[in-house]
Amino acid sequence: MFKEAVLDSKSQAPPTHPILFDKIDGYLIRAMSLKCQGAAGPSGLDAAAWRRLCTGFKVLSRNLCDSIASTTRRIATQFIDPSGISALVACRLIPLDKRPGVRPIGVCETLRRIISKAVLSVVKSDILNVAGPLQLCAGQNVGCEAAIHAIRGIYDEDETEAVLFVDATNAFNTLNRQVALANISVNCPAIFPILANTYRQPSSLFVGGETLLSSEGTTQGDPLAMPMYALATIPLLKSVQTNGTKQVWYADDAAAGGSLDCLHKWWNRLVDLGAMFGYLPNPKKSWLLVKSGNIDKATHLFENTNINITTEGQKYLGAAIGNKDFCNNFLQEKVTNWKLQVERLSCIAQTQPQAAHSIFTRGLIGRWKFALRTNENFAAYLNPLEEALRSKLIPAITNRSTPGDKMRRLFALPPRLGGLGIVDPRSLTCELEYSKLICAPLVNRIVQQETNLDNVPTKQNSMKASIRQQKHLAQKSHSEITVNDLSVELKRSVELACEKGAFCWLTAIPLEQHGFTLHKSAFWDALCLRYGWHPSNLPDICPCGSKFSVDHSLSCPTGGYPSIRHNEVRDLFTNLLTEVCHDVHKEPVLQPLNGEVFQKRCTTSDENARLDIAVSGFWGGHFQRTFFDVRVFNPNASSYKSVQIPSLYKRQEQEKKRRYEERINNVELSSFTPIILACTGGCSKLTSIFLKRLASLLSEKHHTEYSTTINWLRCRLSFALLRACVMCLRGCRSKLHRTSRDFNILLEAAESRL
Template sequence: METAYSPKKAPHKVTPLPCPCMLWPAFPSSQNSLTLTSPKFGMRTMLQLRDTLTKEGPAFGYYPNPLKTWLVTKEGFHTIGSTTFHQTGVNVTPDGRPYLGSPIGSPGYMESFAESKVASWSALVTNLADIANTQPHAAYSALNHGLSSKWTYMCRTTPSRIMSQRLAPLDEALRKKLIPSLTGTPPPNDTEYTLFALPAREGGLGIRIPSKQATHEYNASLFVTSALCNHIIKQDTHYGQEIISESLMAKSTVGQQNRDRTKNDINTLTPLLSTNMQRSVNLSKEKGASSWLTTLPLKTHGFTLHKQAFRDALSLRYGWTPNKLPSKCACGSSFTVEHVLSCAKGGFPSIRHNEIRDLTADLLSEVCNNVCTEPELLPVTGENLAGASANIQPGARLDIAANGVWGGSFERTYFDVRVFNPHAASNRHTDPQTVYRKHEQIKKRAYEQRILDIEQASFSPLVLSATGGLAREATTFYKRLASMLASKWDQSYSSTLCWLRCRLTFSLLRSSIQAIRGSRSSSGHPFRSGAIDLVISETHLHQ
């Protein structure tokens, strides 16, 4: 029986609630389990329960409303139920009713309910696809942070034999309407659709295939709630630590099963991808590289992308060629993504580098003292620096210096930033971790001994890829920085580190998109005008 109640102080609000367990002691133990000897006896017991709720419920703030109370009977018992409850105002049906968003009742009712829900979800996805034509970032976030939870919940609470066979229209709406609107490309083939279904941290988009998730979600729900269900069936009012531990262990098991299933999907999918897409997906799987996808696109915090930028970001993620690119770069080379991310024409690599430098320096200023950018190093005056690649030039500068990063407030650390293009010809055929180590070693050979011997300080190279990955020492440093920021701001370390990675990823992503779409033709052209003092004098600007 589904019982609705109206709170005494808010009669307009109706909320479905289960029967309060404190009322069950009013019934003999033989009736508590509702193992009834005959339909008539069962109906009389339900009526007695309803009367007890009406009488005793207000003491617990429970006010049954008969007009919104439904009794769902099995087939053939509708007449007995209607006769028993005919003077109570309780609704009796042999079909079924939605309860907390899921159907209960006859198979026919559950099937029709599922079909109607799938039709409404498909319509919502179609509407979301229209929004995605102009606001793809917002539409993608609305899907993964809101809309998809509707069918995920129902897949968990409705038998998979009913759901999985009726989700095909929703699959089609996602594949043929929403995804093309998000990406600006034709509908994905089977391989791409499976790739997009992977979690963002595994190189996908997290757009799961509903018909494939139904069975897994329902079985997982049964497994996780089994301990609690058995507890309820036994009518045991003591909810102890044993039940909690069993439920937590079940959740952990389901999580591991999901990870194993994802790993198997990746192993099956990888050989089907092109070499270029395999490398792009591997780069997107680096820690923090997908945070721009999983965060909410809030303009206040600078985490939004307009429609062209969002689709360009997806193109970079999957090795696609962005739309409407010129055929030639301003430098005369062919205009390809691999080329423009490294082309110095227009100064975009320097802009990308300076974005990371300035962001890092600003954050260091929050928790360290004596922070400066581009500090000049002490000159080499007779010191013997080993290595032919050591930088001994006078006036040499690094990117950042700060006190108090690794030690006391007087212990100084120097940082030098390098952001490299993983798609460049010198990098794309090498394992990314090897490329990271190579660039770290280049920085260390150039500066580390000079910093240690002459500055008597420490040195940390900050090597990042243009796709959002970090080298080992950069990872260690940003974890340390997140820990210091979390302590000062009184926030959790994990949340602060996630926010920091997101800021770095958005800075790199916007810089890469600017390198693709930015103008290079006017870069380096001098401004031609008369002498500024003569112009001001003759035009009386000083007045």
């Protein structure tokens, strides 16, 4: 038996050199833990718990990650006793009702997912080379889209009489493990050891207080499950290939096109050989799409197979393939469902506008793009969808009336260009052409029935970069045209909203644990601040006696809110600098002067002068000291409205430098960096350099990607400024927080008794 052969081969050297897996270290395990998501296995530790274990305890976390990395390398390179990892491969079993039938879902341990992801990061290229262009579930670029375009192209060929779409019965759970492992040991030895260790013995499934044994199939939830299925079906795919048919697989969804005689032979081979691999075609769920004029021949050939036969069309991987009427009905049904989803999301937006906006920009729009990229002639059906966006979703998210044409075009722009990212679906019709261009190298290999990818990934990446550049230029051109049509006031607001970091609060996922959530009023106020709208329910007169307005609220000292805004930014940077620097002081007092004379008369000579932050080791060596001073200003103040935004930042920087730089350089023998921020979220040039340096130090210490760190840092800063501005706008400016006169009299009386 194969199982016994594997056990006897423990002492043998693995077919792949172990040095391949030396890339798996503690840093990679930490990165995989941060990417891992999902519920807990039998141990009860979900992805969030493992992220904390791998990142939240400094030395202990590093030691844990190193230990997991060592375990991963051993499991991936040596044959071990399966009983030693029985707890690792055990799963919670969830029976899902398929109506009819039951789909068993195994929720494996999060640790197993982390280990599997680490192994995949090393052997992915080997898996892709074996899977090739005909089994597209192994991680190929745009594999699902390529399968759709390829089958549609095969169906449109003159020599094609029909296309057969095959559905298998519970394919992932009936896969023959012994045959699969035997085949993988030959065609992809790099991944064979870890699959043999985790799948050669039955694993325990816990459900309802009972324990079941999983002896066949792959474990859904295991990152190695899909690559294993892809590699296991490659021999079957090659065995059923016949002359006159062109096939493509996406996991268990097989499709083939060609002449009816060849398709009949292909089907018979699939039925005969599939059982050996655990692939059981289900004729009742399989469809034969026949071109008109061939229906009689198809009925005669497939009369004893129970396969459904149609001349209209069939759904395949989320797309419609068939005649015009079938495709039109499919598209119309799609748009109708999308419109209902928009209406439901509009109801959610009335109480949770931030969540609704995130759901649309990160969820719905992705589904729409996939459908638009894989179906033709969609443009004629998108008008009702755009009407629902304009009349229902946008008013619910912004808490304003239906936008006009100018504002609708503005809202369709991405947040980095001043919009909200609520795109007009009619503008996405070019996605089909982009998809065809990216998929073309892979589709050509499928149509030619080649078994190797050759340099397909390189061509696809090159095409992606070219299309990305085209989109960027088109968006920029459209943005310039849109902004030029706006009023002067709104144009300035959009210019401020486009600054680096000013839009991060709008693109961040509203995660409560990171402090990225806003209640509905705060979100609507944030939009008002972004576009210069007048917020609702503001008082007419400020407690200080002045007329109340948005600009006044951001500058009025009554209530101390501008100071709170300043201190919030100062404390944020102080805490972050403490992680990467030493000798960190908050509000350090400068050394007293002993007759020093400064060339600049503006340089402060105050004996009690102090700055916001002082650290050592930020710009240079451990003993190089740097002083920082923070200023947060309102770029829409009446005295600034006529000044260009870059000039505003330069003016603020020069004021800080004239006041402190000479004294710090000559007396403290240190460097000075002003931190200048607009309350709208933008920053000066020097501040941008400071943020990049801080993000670089943080990413180096925590071994995270720089891009992830700088984005997180800008989000933290963006939300800190936003919340402070909302407090300035809505905070109570009464004098109740001051010490009362009666309390002072009582305190003086108590002190006199002492």
